[in-house]
Amino acid sequence: MSKERIIIKPQPGPQEQFLATSADICIYGGAAGGGKTYGLLMEAMRHKNNGDYGAVIFRRNYTQVTAQGGLWDSSRSLYRNIRYAVPRKTPKLHWEFASGASVNFAHLGSDDDCESWQGSQITMIGFDELTHFTRYQFFYMMSRNRSDANIKPYIRATCNPDADSWVADFISWWIDQETGYPIKERSGKIRYLVRINDELIWADTRQELVDQGVDADDIKSVTFIASTLQDNKILMKRNPSYLANLKALPLVERERLLYGNWKIKPAAGLFFKRTQVGEILSQVPDDIIAVCRGWDLAATDRDEDNDAAYTAGVLIGKRRCGRFVVLDVINKQIKAGEVRKLIYMTARIDRDKYSWSGLVRQRLPQDPGQAGKDQAQGYAKLLAGYDIRILPESGDKATRAAPMAAQWQMGNFDIMTGDWNEEYLNQLESFPESKFKDMVDAGSSAFNEITIGMEFNISGLVN
Incomplete structure (x- = not known):
């Protein structure tokens, strides 16, 4: 033959x-x-x-x-x-x-x-x-x-x-x-x-x-x-x-990889615009199937410019209809020693408030080296009994934000009304050129976890 x-x-x-x-x-x-x-x-x-x-x-x-x-x-x-x-x-x-x-x-x-x-x-x-x-x-x-x-x-x-x-x-x-x-x-x-x-x-x-x-x-x-x-x-x-x-990529990557644009680069307004939000909700949707709060932690009390460092936690819900909703945003200038207490109290509130959704997770970043491993183990003990995931971050902040930005740009995000709205939207729109990116990074972690990591419901997972 x-x-x-x-x-x-x-x-x-x-x-x-x-x-x-x-x-x-x-x-x-x-x-x-x-x-x-x-x-x-x-x-x-x-x-x-x-x-x-x-x-x-x-x-x-x-x-x-x-x-x-x-x-x-x-x-x-x-x-x-x-x-x-x-x-x-x-x-x-x-x-x-x-x-x-x-x-x-x-x-x-x-x-x-x-x-x-x-x-x-x-x-x-x-x-x-x-x-x-x-x-x-x-x-x-x-x-x-x-x-x-x-x-x-x-x-x-x-x-x-x-x-x-x-x-x-x-x-x-x-x-x-x-x-x-x-x-x-x-x-x-x-x-x-x-x-x-x-x-x-x-x-x-x-x-x-x-x-x-x-x-x-x-x-x-x-x-x-x-x-x-x-x-x-x-x-x-x-x-x-x-x-x-x-076509589903965020604007910057779409211009580069689909249309071959050699001049476009990350700039304010190219990732997130408030006009792309679907709705400002006064009630939590009843079709939420999973919830995750991503954290960006202040490692010190002050940053390199002697400004107070921020700890941010962004809570995102995934809906059965395929949409996403930003449920809550925390962005506080607190001492490093108070961060652990904030995370513990917030994890408890999130679980009590959204346990009906089926999954409520806290995702925390792990710093490199032995200090990061020790910190991860400390949080694992602190949050024993809670659904947590502690992972090293990879890539720069713009790369990590790209998947969430793609959905945001397609109008697939709603946000709950809250006194945090203006501060949050301002930081999104100025990303990545703004000095502070804590809320964007925390939201990126929550989104990436809720769309990929939470396919596997493993409580207390620490990598």
Whole structure:
């Protein structure tokens, strides 16, 4: 029984353009789901029949290479269809082809990691998510971009937008600086670059730089090719809900990952607006099925500016209809020694008042190190008999707030009327630029717990 013939080729549009460009350096992407990683993997196997050819594709950390569905898994789904292609795990993860050509996978966690590549000759260098790498890492590895394989060395990179990354400045000619969106007419257009004393000098033609006295061998051709989810017809067919997932993101992430906006960044009013609240309620809804209060704790009596530090606790209810309601907000400037008493008394009130909902939980942050573990154990003992969850926080405050902001922006939040309303809404609207973010962080913890963590009703869980 004959096997079905498998044809590996790029999709029409930006992915095909990416594999066809002659540029020395090509950066591909600008939005999520555009087929960037598969384009990079296809490019890496282009010279598999040349035994002297070697490619290396970098991610910023090793987990991004090896994680489920990561770069290595993606390579397996593609390269296993090539006859005599063999996956190897030593000395590094790589694929070896019949000719002896190889495609390697590695990481550059810090600038110092570049030193381990001294003396290397790499025909094709790939960066998956270039904005995760430093400018130093990129240009240092460019010095390793050389070859004895009778193939002109080249660099290929993928990325999503990041307004604060050095990449945003590097590809600025291809981006509308007013809107932040890629300029369609410039996508794939080649420009020319020379780097002198770490200064980048650009020109529209190679001859312009030669006329300025630049050695022709020092000139690199560069292009940027923009893509979006709509360019990846295969993904749209296999996972039609992916578009809805991107549309459900909060504004900043939606602009970046769905529309490829290179200028947008977190700013006041882009996460939460009071006009997006559904209703101001005077009575607690009777369809609440779970309640969680998230806490942001004052570690000291005073902050770095000698202002009184805040302890915030935000109580959020999840409703059977799919909506959310902010039930209560505490935001107090109290001494660190009084925080434990406040949390205990509040946990007791919350449980007595909302026990009819089925689940009432307190979520507290755990500081890093042994002091954080000791503090967690102390709260576990203090709140024995209560449903609590104590977890280290990961990511910055804006990242943690994004899931709640997405629902807020879609109008899926109501709030109870209370004397805390104005202070709370003011802090939400000024986030993340305001000095104090305690209530936002506490609300983010409650929301993330009530939508993910509370699927598992484990009382007194301390991680």
